[in-house]
Amino acid sequence: NAGVTQTPKFQVLKTGQSMTLQCAQDMNHEYMSWYRQDPGMGLRLIHYSVGAGITDQGEVPNGYNVSRSTTEDFPLRLLSAAPSQTSVYFCASSYSRLAGGVYEQYFGPGTRLTVT
Amino acid sequence: KQEVTQIPAALSVPEGENLVLNCSFTDSAIYNLQWFRQDPGKGLTSLLLIQSSQREQTSGRLNASLDKSSGRSTLYIAASQPGDSATYLCAVSAGKSTFGDGTTLTVKP
Numbered sequence: 001n002a003g004v005t006q007t008p009k010f011q012v013l014k015t016g017q018s019m020t021l022q023c024a025q026d027m028n029h030e031y032m033s034w035y036r037q038d039p040g041m042g043l044r045l046i047h048y049s050v051g052a053g054i055t056d057q058g059e060v061p062n063g064y065n066v067s068r069s070t071t072e073d074f075p076l077r078l079l080s081a082a083p084s085q086t087s088v089y090f091c092a093s094s095y096s097r098l099a100g101g102v103y104e105q106y107f108g109p110g111t112r113l114t115v116t
Numbered sequence: 117k118q119e120v121t122q123i124p125a126a127l128s129v130p131e132g133e134n135l136v137l138n139c140s141f142t143d144s145a146i147y148n149l150q151w152f153r154q155d156p157g158k159g160l161t162s163l164l165l166i167q168s169s170q171r172e173q174t175s176g177r178l179n180a181s182l183d184k185s186s187g188r189s190t191l192y193i194a195a196s197q198p199g200d201s202a203t204y205l206c207a208v209s210a211g212k213s214t215f216g217d218g219t220t221l222t223v224k225p
Contacts, residue, residue, distance in 0.1 A: 042215035104150065105162065105209075
């Protein structure tokens with residue numbers, strides 16, 4: 001299994017440009033999430049999905065859109081990039097280890113985004 | 117709103133020392149708590165997952181405990197090695213996950 005994959009690894013955007021960060025998993029996980037990590041800080045949840053066709057907002061959703069048309073893919077779209085969105089973006093997927101919802105998260109390698 | 121705090125923010129110890137990293141959270145209604153390791157410029161590697169019904173989990177030199185009632189977890193690292201140098205993050209989950217800011221550990225040879 002490839003696990004959780006993310007593309008691209010690095011990206012530089014100009015203010016106002018849009019782009020899509022790709023995330024895919026081959027573990028048939030129900031749950032997928034997007035986080036951003038700023039220097040010296042932990043991860044903050046942007047959006048998450050509990051299954052195909054279902055998405056919800058996390059802690060910092062403004063400026064980002066997501067969709068989940070398949071179990072495997074969960075792309076993150078930046079609508080109009082701003083310097084405040086310069087960060088490292090991580091995608092994660094989760095499965096239920098036991099009935100009742102206990103979720104161990106697996107993370108992708110991250111995308112380093114710089115907005116100038 | 118769940119808040120997760122990790123103290124200390126940074127820790128430097130000599131090789132061979134046993135050490136404890138702390139994680140506290142404000143809302144005890146969690147499904148699980150997970151400890152991660154992050155090397156500089158890298159992604160997150162899961163170390164231990166403790167279910168809400170468990171008190172501790174062990175993996176090799178690592179032992180993680182959970183006290184839901186007091187909103188605390190500790191990660192104990194025995195006989196530390198320079199290869200243990202990394203940032204350690206804890207995350208609590210109730211469907212959505214909330215992360216602490218991490219403890220950066222340096223183990224000196």
